[in-house]
Amino acid sequence: MPTREQGGAPRVEIKRIPVGPLSTNCYIVRLEGQERAVVIDPGAAPAKLLKLVSDAGLKIEAIINTHGHPDHIGGNAALREATGAPVYVGEADAHMLEEPDDMFGLLERAGAAGMDLRADIMMKGGDRLKAAGMEFEVLATPGHTPGGVSLYLKDHGVVFTGDTLFNRGVGRTDFAGGDECALMDSIHSVLFLLDGATQVLPGHGLDTSIAAEKEWHSRIGLR
Numbered sequence: 004m005p006t007r008e009q010g011g012a013p014r015v016e017i018k019r020i021p022v023g024p025l026s027t028n029c030y031i032v033r034l035e036g037q038e039r040a041v042v043i044d045p046g047a048a049p050a051k052l053l054k055l056v057s058d059a060g061l062k063i064e065a066i067i068n069t070h071g072h073p074d075h076i077g078g079n080a081a082l083r084e085a086t087g088a089p090v091y092v093g094e095a096d097a098h099m100l101e102e103p104d105d106m107f108g109l110l111e112r113a114g115a116a117g118m119d120l121r122a123d124i125m126m127k128g129g130d131r132l133k134a135a136g137m138e139f140e141v142l143a144t145p146g147h148t149p150g151g152v153s154l155y156l157k158d159h160g161v162v163f164t165g166d167t168l169f170n171r172g173v174g175r176t177d178f179a180g181g182d183e184c185a186l187m188d189s190i191h192s193v194l195f196l197l198d199g200a201t202q203v204l205p206g207h208g209l210d211t212s213i214a215a216e217k218e219w220h221s222r223i224g225l226r
């Protein structure tokens with residue numbers, strides 16, 4: 004996956020691994036040349052993820068969920084047990100990890116039904132999550148779920164948007180806790196304020212940029 008170099012900061016290296024029946028994007032993120040890394044949204048296939056981690060000799064320092072849906076959290080327990088890294092989630096989604104609603108049997112299929120998927124650390128908008136030598140700014144982006152967050156690596160011009168903003172698409176709001184007005188506010192009043200060149204790494208599908216999505220939203224008249 005392309006990376007961007009900004010102002011002499013070390014490059015960030017991002018590996019996208021689609022996992023599970025919904026091809027959820029799990030990301031392994033680190034600074035180039037570093038062994039320390041974070042995992043974002045280990046939704047399923049924890050054995051495959053752990054093999055990638057051990058083959059690359061990585062030390063995982065944080066496991067971050069963009070939101071509490073089962074296709075994004077299924078690997079939490081296995082990764083935490085194997086790496087000792089804490090699991091993070093937006094505080095308003097914490098209950099979704101405590102008593103997961105196994106929509107479509109996704110946790111069952113990920114081998115995670117009945118496992119302890121709970122988060123260790125709750126995030127809220129404005130927090131700065133420091134791990135593996137990187138600083139993620141936590142942006143509250145509710146709407147797809149109440150506690151959905153985006154993770155902004157400002158130094159590297161990258162934002163992980165979970166299921167809030169996709170390449171030519173926006174997140175569904177027809178699941179429990181979904182709110183279409185909140186979702187569009189999150190996109191137009193939070194994400195679209197980021198620099199246009201910011202690379203958008205969504206929870207499903209290919210990457211895009213803030214500028215490309217703003218252009219698409221205005222072209223098709225999405226507010």
Ligand SMILES: [Zn+2]
Nearest residue numbers: 070072147166
């Ligand atoms: Zn979702």
